[in-house]
Amino acid sequence: MVDCLGWFIQAELSNPHPFAARTYDIPPTTRLFLFLLFRYSDVGHCSLAEGISVMAPNRVIIDTDPGVDDVLAMLLAFSARAEELEVLMVGITFGNVEVQNCLRNVVTLFHYIEKERAWRRENGRPQGFETLDGRKPIVAVGAEEPLAEHMMVADFFHGVDGLGGIHHSHPHLSPAETWRTLFKPTPENLSAEEAAALQKVKEQHSLFIPSLKPAPEQMLDILRENEPDTITIVAVGPLTNLAIAAAKDPETFLRAKEVVVMGGAIEAPGNPPPLHLIYSPSTLSIPAPPFSLIKQTDNPLRRLLNFRNQMTPGAEFNTYADSIASARIFALTSQNPHLTMPPTLPHQKKQQLPPYPKTLSRRLTLKLFPLDITERHVLPKTMFETYMQREHIKASPLASWASLFLTATFAKNATLNPQQDPATAGLQLHDPLTIWYALSASHPAWTFQTEDVRVETSGQWTRGCCVVDRRGRPVRAGTSPLEEEVVGDAGGWRDSRKGNNVGWCRESLGIDRFAGVLLGRVFGDGEEV
Structure with missing residues (x-):
């Protein structure tokens, strides 16, 4: 002092x-x-x-495929105080739904934050969402499909638009589609009327800066412009954008302080779809699963392919949706990334990203939030409904909008889990947990276990699974040449020079606290419920 x-x-x-x-x-x-x-x-x-303009101690890039919990994660981030968190960029990727629907959800999110702030000011309340006062985040659109696999989406859970179908059921609540012009090059020789109309659209969407650059390029630009170890990348969707950025300029990508990933399952099972609701012995025809893996006209062959190619039993959605991208990012945590890179399979038709250089200046710090920890953090349905009945919440534009897609999600959960007791029903807060960590990363209660975690990319039954050696054998720095296969150690699991180095979250600041923190920060006055 x-x-x-x-x-x-x-x-x-x-x-x-x-x-x-x-x-x-x-x-x-x-x-x-x-x-x-x-x-x-x-x-x-x-x-x-x-x-004095303060630089937040935690500065982040959020890479997301906005479905329901992604939106909650971003709301939690933007509700932070200016001295807590600075969001430099929101990168959009395919995932829960296709990328243009994801982009629409991000724009709609900002639209309702703007309405909420105006409503709070009119009612004599602090407008909140202070981090948006310090710096407007850049919004950039990225990958439309995975690096090598067929595209898979999760609209069976999140709805066809990613938010429980509310853009279709309540179209009057969605912002006018004029925002799409912000993500297109400005035409030359605009008339005065056209220029005025474009300016009006910009003023209507003033909380973010639209980028014409692809998200991976924009991500690299931000990392170049800032000092190393000052920016955290929080990835809550498939890792395709990150993999593309890392392949294009690995040294710049490694300037990130750390990469925080919601994905994978270490000791917990994966999250496969409810096949008992898709198929039964009484079904006389090939059943249509609740979402599609490939973009083709509906026909019996597509239905069969979709049914046979659901997630493998141990895979989590984000990791499975682009297992190649996940494996490439995880490999950067190794002393020698080329040793844990995914193999190039002969049947892959898409152009492959180039390999990393054999020598890099540093390793990536990766903090993984797998299903093991995220599934334990739940927003109870009863708690949410009770909170939304509070007098100062009922008229909130943001709460009214969020209630629509959250109510639809609770209903979908009940359909997928008919045996669940309604009194204990809730929404698992997978993605928001990563933002809670970003807000409080220095707190000693966060507990991580570092292990050699690798992503399977080619297994018939295991693609997308996180693989850890559970044989209990000692791991030491080997002495043999790196490229030499050691008898009895296929894959180099016993050699610390060859494996990945991933820290996965075991404990948070409080499983029972988080729902109250989320509700209080996003919809209240910042106080924990």
Whole structure:
């Protein structure tokens, strides 16, 4: 504290200009200290506090395939205070639904944050979502399909639009489709009327900056422009955008402080679809599963292919949706990434990404949030419904919109799990948990276990599975040449030079706390429910 004040006083006394007329290149720790000092003390009433822009200690890029829990994750991120979190970019990928529906959900999310802030101001409440005041996030569209596999979506759960079908059931609540012009090059020689119309669209969507660059390129630009180890990438969808960025410029990608991934299943089973609802012995024809893996006209062959190619038993959706991308990103945690890279199969018709250089300057720090931990964090249906009946919540535009897709999701859960007791029904908060970590990563309660986790990309029954060696054999740094196959150690599982180094989350800040934290931050005044 003394050092911080001494630095500031010395700078102040040596500068003849008024404070308000100049800016300082203040170190981040000093900047945060001064911001908090002036905000929470009597000194904060002077103009001095207004001259300090604080850099949040946690700065993130969110890569997402917005379905229901993705939207909750982004709402939690944007509800953060300016000194807690800074969201630099939202990258869009295919996943829960196809990429244009994902983009529409992101735009709609910002639309309702804007409406919510206006409503809160009109009703004398703090407008919230402070992190959007400091910096508008860039929104960039990325991958439309996986690197090598057939495209798989999860609209059987999230709805055809990713949000329980509300864009179709309540079209009047969706923003006008004029926003699509923001993601297209501006035509030359616009008339005055056209230019005015475009400007109006920009003003209607003022909380984000649309990018014409593909998400992987935009991600690399941000990493280049910032100091190493200052930006965390939070990936809550398939890892295709990240894999493309890492392949294009691995050294720039490795400037990330860490990559936080919602995906995989280590000791827990995967999340396959409910086949008992898709097929029964009494069915006389080939059944149509509730979502499609390939884009073809509906016909018996497509139905058969879809039915036979559901997720493998141990795979989690994000990892399965692009197992090649997941394996490539996980490989960057190895001392020698080329040793755990996925094999190139002869039948693959898509153009493959290039291999990484054999020598890289550093390893990737990857924090994995698998089903093992995310499934334990639940928003109970009864808790949500009770909270939404509070007087100060009922008229909230954001709560009204979110209630529509969350109610549809609770109903879908009941359909998929007919044996579940309604009193204990809830929504698993897979993606939001990663944002809770991003907000509080330094808290010692977060517990991670580091293991050699690899993603299977070619197994008939195991594609998308996270593989860990459970044979209990000691792991040591080997002495034989790296490329040499050691007898009795196929794959190099016993050699620490050859495996991946993934930290997967075992414990959070509190399983029973999280639902209250989420509701309070997003829909309330920031207080935990």
